[in-house]
Amino acid sequence: MVPTGFVSGSGGLCPQILTLPLGDFMTSPLESFSYDDAIVRKFLTATLLWGVVGMLVGLVIALQLANPAFNFDIPWLSFGRLRPLHTNAVIFAFAGNAFFTGAYYSTQRLLKARMFSDTLSTLHFWGWQLIIVSAALTLPLGFTQAKEYAELEWPIDIAITIVWVIFAVNFFGTIARRRERHLYVAIWFYIASIVTVAILHIFNNLSLPVTLFKSYSLYAGVQDAFMQWWYGHNAVAFFLTTPFLGLMYYFMPKAAERPIFSYRLSILHFWSLVFLYIWAGPHHLHYTALPEWASTLGMVFSIMLWMPSWGGMVNGLLTLRGAWRKVAEDPVLKFFVVAITAYGMSTFEGPMLSIKSVNALAHYTDWVIAHVHTGALGWNGFMAAGMAYWLAPRLFQTKLHSIKLAEIHFWVATLGILLYVTAIYNAGLTQGLMWRAFDETGRLQFPDFVETVVRLLPMYWVRVAGGALYLTGMLIFAYNIVMTWRSRPTTYTVPVIQAPRLLPVAALAPSTPPTLGWYRRFLQAAWHRTWERLPLTFTVMVLVAVVVASLFEIIPTFLIRSNVPTIASVQPYTPLELAGRDIYIREGCFNCHSQMIRPLRHETERYGEYSKPGESVYEHPFLWGSRRIGPDLAREGGKYPDLWHVRHMEDPSAITPNSIMPGYSHLLRNPLDFEGIQGRVDVMAMLGVPYGAAIERAPAMAREQAQALAEAIEAQGGPSDLSDKEIVAMVAYLQRLGTDLSRAVPAANQTGGTQ
């Protein structure tokens, strides 16, 4: 045990060596054990399978945006339902299984211990795959909470919590039984990921169930938006960043056969990353109805996050010092180098996009889509690939089937990423600039939204090409690993490892009492070295960093009343409108349409008065959206006749030539479940939405409003017999949107009645 100082007394950067007595290894007996690689092989297989599935769904929805015919007029294959399936499959199925693959392999070796319980490992594996399958079934059916990357409904959320706890028990149990005194940096990152994902998942998904597959978020409007992006941003941080940094810290030095560049950089960038990341969520809500102070905190913490993020890149790339010639020969290192470069690019871009003026241009556009694909395809996809190619010969105890094919995968996928991101950056900038363009008379230069969509179509086709290349790479990848598996030995040899048992910390000789001032002691890593052998302390410190940072934003968001000034004319939705809103959620309309007009002149000119926080107070969940593939709908109410909406939902391109919106003709055929509305109203009332008479007779009130609306549609020259169809609920909802702001304040609360 020889910890080394950060900075010596006088020599500046020369390390100071403190010597501690070597007592540990001498006295404890050797123990024999083996590693569980079977579970790693399982997770690797799942990674490949879901990787192909996730990318395939991505290709389908890319085609749907380039040409709406690819929605095939089948409700459960429409973009609004498949888009969440794509994101969930890539994040939780592909990247999740990749993380588990690497974590199960490296944790055992870094801690010199078999996983705590083989049963828990197996439960974790099958539990997670079952969750993915249930996601793949429920999302196309339209069961969704309407919160990005948290779409899965409440029973699946509970299952995720249970499986995550199983993983945590298994992981921390392994730490408790470790034979390595200190925790290596990869383990720090795993700890941070496991702890934080649990907190984020639980608190963002709190909701009240209506039925088995329908629930309403506990939070509404501004608070719900805040919680969602606190979660959404940190899902990126603690599901796609810190787990993969942990993998990098293990597999990069292993593959490069070089020591990690800088231990003290690991310490500093780990802690600053964990502490700063949590604050950054509100940068997803710039210029929205979120209070400006929260938005500002989100921005400045994102900017401060730049160097902590780049610390990982520096440590990764500089670990290759003296080994660059290997990169030319080894596809594993090629994947890692591009992955880390992509990580560096997206973590520079993140802080840049969080700057308010940049965000004003980029938000709601494809720029953000390009940004996340640099991260997902480049960083996560290539880390997973490099890791798998390194693992495959070791796990299957044979040679990799073909290094040549791995090289081909690398170049095909790299070309795919380049095509994808250049096209989509271009699309994002183009549309953002078109939205804000004014002519010399002060009018919008492109007042028709669809004009700004048509301009993007060529770039959407380039994206299809890029995505197809990346998917081709995935297929080559899967083939290569499967062929490697096929040349495995009949039985795997399981090496027996010997290592001495750890003595309790108390048995260690006391370290040298501190003689320096606090600043000197801080600069010496010794304090951190102590934490590294105290996993509980370490985990508590991570917890404190994450929770304190969260509470600094959450408490004011929930408690300061002036954040959400009340608007007297804002009333709850009528029962029929509420049913329509749930259809809007089921069809995933929020994936393409925002409901949040920013106080920017080109937005108010195009959509109407900017959205106020008080307008969202009954929005469980909020539906502000994050991307405008179609126009904003916050003030859609009254903009068009009822019949316009009926015709438009039936066949959008007949009303708006060149529209890429899929048709929703099934809404004109599906009967509306009037009786089910009562339960929805009741749960909303339980959440504090002031429903009056509707608590008694929601279905009857909905029928009355539906009848009146259907008659109006018929009078305008539309089809008859719509009064019991889903379309009336949808039109009622759309015609209500954003109209409360200009309505006269009702004398008494006539909630739930017709307007």
Next chain:
Amino acid sequence: MTDPTPNDPLLLDHEYDGIQEYDNPLPRWWVWLFWITIVYSILYVLNVPGIGMGAGRVAVYEADVEAANAIRGSGEAVASGATDSALTVMSGRPDLVAAGATIYGTRCAVCHGADGGGIIGPNLTDAFWLHGAAPSEIHRTISAGVLTKGMPAWDRVLTPDEVTQVTTYVMSLGGTTPAAPKPPEGERHEPSVEPEVPPR
């Protein structure tokens, strides 16, 4: 590990599954950039309303709108030129009517039908009008819209000249025979202007 020299003073004695670590100093540029982002953030926060001297996003927006309104000029000045007599004269100019027809095709036909027979919006060829049949009234309906009925205010999209052109085209539709006319809506008005352009 193969390469590193065993006596490298920067190589720590940590070792995890064969992985070692150097104790290299933090790169200077990294430390400096980290400090710069921190200082920038502190200065930026001083720009937030309530804490510092910044105006805030709503104030900036309102100033923006005011400046734009000054450029655009008042809508009344535009409308005052659209009198019945002036529009009647202009409706005799084929170039204006043709320009109006093009705009009608892209903007209006979706709701009023390519031949003016009405689909979602009312029939424009018959003698029945919901919001007035006089040229200046048609001009006003197009320009300001009828927001309660879903007719947009086209002066936000079209220039004053374009609104005039499309008005002359709508005037020219009167008395034509569409393929599938929508039943009459509104009050009957005798045509004040006989169409001078032959029916299309």
